Amino acid sequence: MSNIPLPLEKKSSSKAVELINLTHCYNSYPAVDHLSFEIKSGTIFGLIGPNGAGKSTTIKMLTTLLPATSGDARINGYSINSNPAQVRQCIGYVPQLISADGELTGYENLLLSAKLYGLSSGYREKSIHDVLEFMNLSDVKDKLVNSYSGGMIRRLEISQALVHDPAVLFLDEPTVGLDPAARKMLWKHIRELNKEKGMTILMTTHDMNEADALCDVVALLHLGKIVVMDTPHKLKTALGPKATLDDVFILHTGSSLKETEDYQHVKQTRTTISNL
Amino acid sequence: MLSKPERLSQIYNEFALTFVQISAIVEMDVRKLRHDPSELFTRMLQPAIWLLIFGQAMAKTKAIPTGSLSYLDFIAPGILAQSILFISIFFGIALIWERDMGILQKILVSPAPRSVLVIGRAIAAGIRGISQIFIIYFLSFLLDIHLRWDLLALIGVFLTVMLGGAIFSTFSLIIASIVKKRERFLGIGQILTMPLFFASNALYPIEMMPKWLQVISFMNPLTYQVDALRNFMITDQATSIGLFIDFMVGFFVFAILVVIATRTYPKILY
Numbered sequence: 001m002s003n004i005p006l007p008l009e010k011k012s013s014s015k016a017v018e019l020i021n022l023t024h025c026y027n028s029y030p031a032v033d034h035l036s037f038e039i040k041s042g043t044i045f046g047l048i049g050p051n052g053a054g055k056s057t058t059i060k061m062l063t064t065l066l067p068a069t070s071g072d073a074r075i076n077g078y079s080i081n082s083n084p085a086q087v088r089q090c091i092g093y094v095p096q097l098i099s100a101d102g103e104l105t106g107y108e109n110l111l112l113s114a115k116l117y118g119l120s121s122g123y124r125e126k127s128i129h130d131v132l133e134f135m136n137l138s139d140v141k142d143k144l145v146n147s148y149s150g151g152m153i154r155r156l157e158i159s160q161a162l163v164h165d166p167a168v169l170f171l172d173e174p175t176v177g178l179d180p181a182a183r184k185m186l187w188k189h190i191r192e193l194n195k196e197k198g199m200t201i202l203m204t205t206h207d208m209n210e211a212d213a214l215c216d217v218v219a220l221l222h223l224g225k226i227v228v229m230d231t232p233h234k235l236k237t238a239l240g241p242k243a244t245l246d247d248v249f250i251l252h253t254g255s256s257l258k259e260t261e262d263y264q265h266v267k268q269t270r271t272t273i274s275n276l
Numbered sequence: 277m278l279s280k281p282e283r284l285s286q287i288y289n290e291f292a293l294t295f296v297q298i299s300a301i302v303e304m305d306v307r308k309l310r311h312d313p314s315e316l317f318t319r320m321l322q323p324a325i326w327l328l329i330f331g332q333a334m335a336k337t338k339a340i341p342t343g344s345l346s347y348l349d350f351i352a353p354g355i356l357a358q359s360i361l362f363i364s365i366f367f368g369i370a371l372i373w374e375r376d377m378g379i380l381q382k383i384l385v386s387p388a389p390r391s392v393l394v395i396g397r398a399i400a401a402g403i404r405g406i407s408q409i410f411i412i413y414f415l416s417f418l419l420d421i422h423l424r425w426d427l428l429a430l431i432g433v434f435l436t437v438m439l440g441g442a443i444f445s446t447f448s449l450i451i452a453s454i455v456k457k458r459e460r461f462l463g464i465g466q467i468l469t470m471p472l473f474f475a476s477n478a479l480y481p482i483e484m485m486p487k488w489l490q491v492i493s494f495m496n497p498l499t500y501q502v503d504a505l506r507n508f509m510i511t512d513q514a515t516s517i518g519l520f521i522d523f524m525v526g527f528f529v530f531a532i533l534v535v536i537a538t539r540t541y542p543k544i545l546y
Contacts, residue, residue, distance in 0.1 A: 063385045066546055088387040097378025103308045115300035116386035118293045144311060160382065 016041040016168050016200035017062065021071035024057050031057045033224035034071065039202060039217070041167075044194050046215030046232075047204045048245075050253050054224040055204040056096075059172055062202070063093045076167045089117070092161030096173040100156050102146030106137055109145060109156060110163055117164035131159040135189060151182025155189065162193070169193065171203040175210060187214055208245035212236075218245070220252050227252045297388040301396025306403060316404075320411040323359045327352065327415050340480050345513065352416050352423075353505035354478030357498055359408040360437055361472060364444035366465050367401045368452030375456075375544050384542055394446060394537045398530070401445030402438035409437055422511045432508035432519075439526045440501040446533040453537070453544040478502050482516070500525045 017039040024032045032054040039045045047055050060066035062073055064084040072079055078086040100109050107128065114124040132138045135155040145153060154174060161169055174190070175183040191214065193199045205211050211218050212232045219229040228235065228248070236243045239251065278286065309316065327348070334340065335347035342350040374380040383393060416423050424430075448465070455461050473479075475489055476498040482490055493499050504522040507515040515522065 060545075065381060065384055065542070085387050085389075088385055091385065093382065093385045095378040095381045097376070097381070099378035099382040101304070101308075101379055103311060104304060108304060108307055112300055112304050113382075113386065115296050115303075116383065116388045118296065118387065157382075 014041055015039070015074070016043070016076060017045075017202060018074040019058075019062075019071070020073065022058070022061060022068055022073050023070045024054075024061055024066060025069045030069075030224050032061065035224075035226060036071075037219065037226060037229060039200060041200050042194065042198045043216045044190070044201045044203070044214055046211040046218040047202065047221060048206070048208070048211050048218055048249065049221035052223075053221040053253075055221055056172065057224075058221070059093075059170055059202070059204060063091060063170055064088055089164070090167045092158075092164070092166035092169045094154075094157045094161050094169075094171045094174055096176060098153060098157075100145045100148075100153050100160065102144065105142050105144055106132070106148070106156050106159075107141040109160055110141075113160040113163045119164060127163050127165070131162050134162075134192075135159045149182070150178050151185060154178060154182070154186055158186075158189065166199070168200045168202065171201060173204055173206065175205070175207065183210075190214060208249060212245045220249065222253045294389075294392055297392045298396040298399065301393060302399045302403065305397075305400035309404070316407045319359070319363060319407065322362065323355050323408060323412055324415060326355045326358065327412070327419065331355070331419075340484070342481065345510065346421075348416075348419055348421050349510050349513075350481075350506075351479060352412060352419075352421050353509045354476075354502050356408060356412040356433075356437070356509070357440060357476075357502045357505055358473055358478055359412070360405040360440045360501070361444050361498055362469060363405055363408070364401045364441045365448050365469050365472075366462075367397070367404075367445035368448035368450075369458060369461055369465075371397075371449055371452045371541075371544060372456065372458050372461060381545065384545070389538075390541050391534060391538045394449060394534050394541055397449065398442035398446045398534070399438070402441035405437045405441035406434065409433060416509075423509060424511050429508045433505060436501055436504045436508060436522075436526075439523070439530065440498075443497050443501075443526060443530050443533060446530065446537050449537045450533065450540050453540040453542075456544055472496060472498050476502055477516075497526060497529045 015038045019035045019037055022032060022035045023030060031052075035054075035058060047058065049055050057066065061068050061080060062075060064080055064087050068081060072081050074080075075087045076090045078090065080087050100106075101112075104112070110128045110131065111124070114128055119127055129138075132141050135158060137152065137155055137159060140148065140152065145156060148156065158169075158171070158174070171190070175186055178186065187210070190201060190203075194201055203214070215232060217229065218232050218235060219226050221227070230238075232245055235248045236245060239247050331348050331351050334351075338347070340347060340350075371380065374383075384390075413423065451464055451468075452461055455464055475485075475492045476496050477493065478498065482493050482499070485493060500517060500522040503515045503517045504519055504526075506513050507519060
């Protein structure tokens, strides 16, 4: 199996992600409406917004899980429309739902990802070992995942997304359902990934403190469009010296955070929490 | 422009990669069974009931003409095929469960082609079906059913079971990706299994059926599976259709189902 190619070579580009009039319509309703923006390589980019704003739809299109109705996006230089296989090769994705298989051990989950990404047998074991070390999971790698804590499951899922050394990592509400200690630990790992490996990270979150603490740039999505995009510091300063990202959110969406929770989101979040 | 050796090397690499990806899907399913084999034991109950209760009762009535074969000899291959059908036809529910859990999303963002994921799951279903061979052979031995024990016959049984599991599990994946919800899937699964089972040669010879049912029976892949199994499992039992046709129909149906499932599989997400 030594002839199996290593992961796709990363294209050198200062733009890790580029959206060009990206649109998705459910029936005729535009859930994502002509989105155009860029994410520079090495950035932690936060996509925030109320439910139904189009965050998940955007992330699903960028990860090639959902076809775009019109427009395009380039990930690491590859088009989601014309080069979906290459896009998949250079991204890692952690869905909000529990994506690690509880009936397998941590090692087996990673082995599955490594094989699906076509890592050669020698590189596969090294890569699995490295991500387990990085995420502090080496000691529990042979235990079934359904015996893991919520924080450990999340770290394993991120490990799975990292095993092929992607250029861009997509995290969909990575800390939902985690206790404060597990959340802080995950923040530390996300920062390390960004600083030490220079990885570009696109994350969605409902936690404005999280967006403030982690993200270099934040985009607020409302009704399928970006209403404001800047560094958290600049967004807050524009509102006043004591303003928070919560204030920015409420100002631009016209609703408080809790009022935006719809039935589907509550169901999905509670499912995730109960599974964690 | 690639030279011929380079092109051959590329083809070899792609083939090797496809093999690794398919085997990864199969391997994980086998590992799950190794961690928790309880499912295999619970699945043994149904064929045991059919053979020990239904089979013995019907054999006593002598109501079904099975030629030189005893009725138990006649239905043992049919019960094996039925077990495979019942296991595989509900295989798609795992897809819905994986979608709801988020596991499927992670698999679908990998660069593995969709066809690889479908074929991997089909082979995994076939392997799950193999456990049924052991229980049917064990019960058949107890009931003094005239089994063939030669290597060629045993290999034939394994291949037929694998193919049957692959066909019905892929069919199940297609249904799951269309209906999308667990409750709907269970309802449709139950509606499908009985007609597939009864409109086949599993319990009675095709010649006994009314003409219209015979036509349906020849369109039913289960009929060809039972025909091949009867030849491989029971001593001195020639196929009524022919092994070549049995396998050609099986592979043809499987190929068509893989093509359809490859298209419908990701649509379960939206």
